[in-house]
Amino acid sequence: MIVVDIIHLAFPFDLETQGRKQVLAIGDFDGVHLGHQDVISKAVKAGNEAGVPVSVMSFHPHPREVLGQPKYASYITPLEEKMRIFESLGVDYAYVVNFTEAFAQVTPEQFIDKMLIPMNLHSIIVGFDFAFGHRGAGTVSMLRERCEPGIQVETVAPFLYKELKVSSTRVREALDGGLVQETADLLGRPYAVSGTVNGGDKRGRTLGFPTANLQLELPFVVPARGVYAVRAYLGDEVLGGVMNIGVKPTFTNNTVPSLEVHLFDFDREIYGETLRVDFLAFIRSERKFNSVQEIIEQIHKDAAEAKSFYF
Missing domain, CATH: 3.40.50.620 (HUPs)
Structure with a gap:
């Protein structure tokens, strides 16, 4: 408050x-x-x-x-x-x-x-x-x-x-480039966004990586499309995770990026709850995959790399 x-x-x-x-x-x-x-x-x-x-x-x-x-x-x-x-x-x-x-x-x-x-x-x-x-x-x-x-x-x-x-313009340019570590150096803290968890398309569950689809309630600058290591705050809980910002080109023709967070060692339903996310590190840019299996293999790699930043 x-x-x-x-x-x-x-x-x-x-x-x-x-x-x-x-x-x-x-x-x-x-x-x-x-x-x-x-x-x-x-x-x-x-x-x-x-x-x-x-x-x-x-x-x-x-x-x-x-x-x-x-x-x-x-x-x-x-x-x-x-x-x-x-x-x-x-x-x-x-x-x-x-x-x-x-x-x-x-x-x-x-x-x-x-x-x-x-x-x-x-x-x-x-x-x-x-x-x-x-x-x-x-x-x-x-x-x-x-x-x-x-x-x-x-x-x-x-x-x-x-x-x-140090200027707001430099911060915006860093976020536009996915440079969240440099952003943190300019801000003196990790860059963070917050929003409400909604249903999403639930595709992550079919891939073995359920995600929380984050609907931003305030007009935050959204970092560049890609995959990030993040730290999430759910009430009093602090959780490690990996976030994807993008349009999911393998599956959709969307033009508006979504923000989806996979939380490590977490399996509760949290629809309607508020989630705050700190960006810790940029892992890779968004790209289109040739098969579902290729996506699953890449997600495992992304999650392992994200854990190295959080744990």
Whole structure:
């Protein structure tokens, strides 16, 4: 259960009740990767030192989706997942700004004067390249000029991995390539999705490998098609498994990939239950087989390799 206090805001903003002194970290924070965590951790440190609450402001839907890039309708961390991570990082309040075409027209000056200054902020923490307002015209220098000395503005240097800045774009590119180990390095945790187990076509049972067909309930970014070693969470149980993401080209002409998990040493019916899955390693790409026997032999190999990552 999420206990961070979530405050939804729509433009024009009504902030009359939000006059508490607070430290505010601002960003989109899709993925809450190591760079984002660095910004938030500095906000938490500043809040603790000043004895005031720590808040995060993010935007939903994704600004790029609203501005015409439909692939951003899927998220590394959908809103509910993002709030859960914020809480784990020590955030007290989360402001979720409804990003619309109208909000995209708000000038940097309007954002500062009508949004930030009325919030009675102690300080603002942002990334070094933070941009805001219409067409991203607002800069950190402008933010500092209009806010200080009443509100301190602190920037956080880029967080580097393999000598390059950690970014949501890098995370998405890694997932698109099935590079879940690199994704975990960028996020500081394994990439995870969750959903409800539904009936599926039950073909796995006929092959000797029953699977849980996972129906995602939130708009997660789905990694590249292929077979993965995974760790699954079913209530309080933690289980090893192997997941296939794909269209099952040997049997179907589907175009929408399904997510199917075979859980090791597990034979209960779990239809309708929630399953969370961590991606541990990429095993192989999806491919079409010449026979059912060839599929069965490959599944045995996949399962053995997945167990080497889990156990």
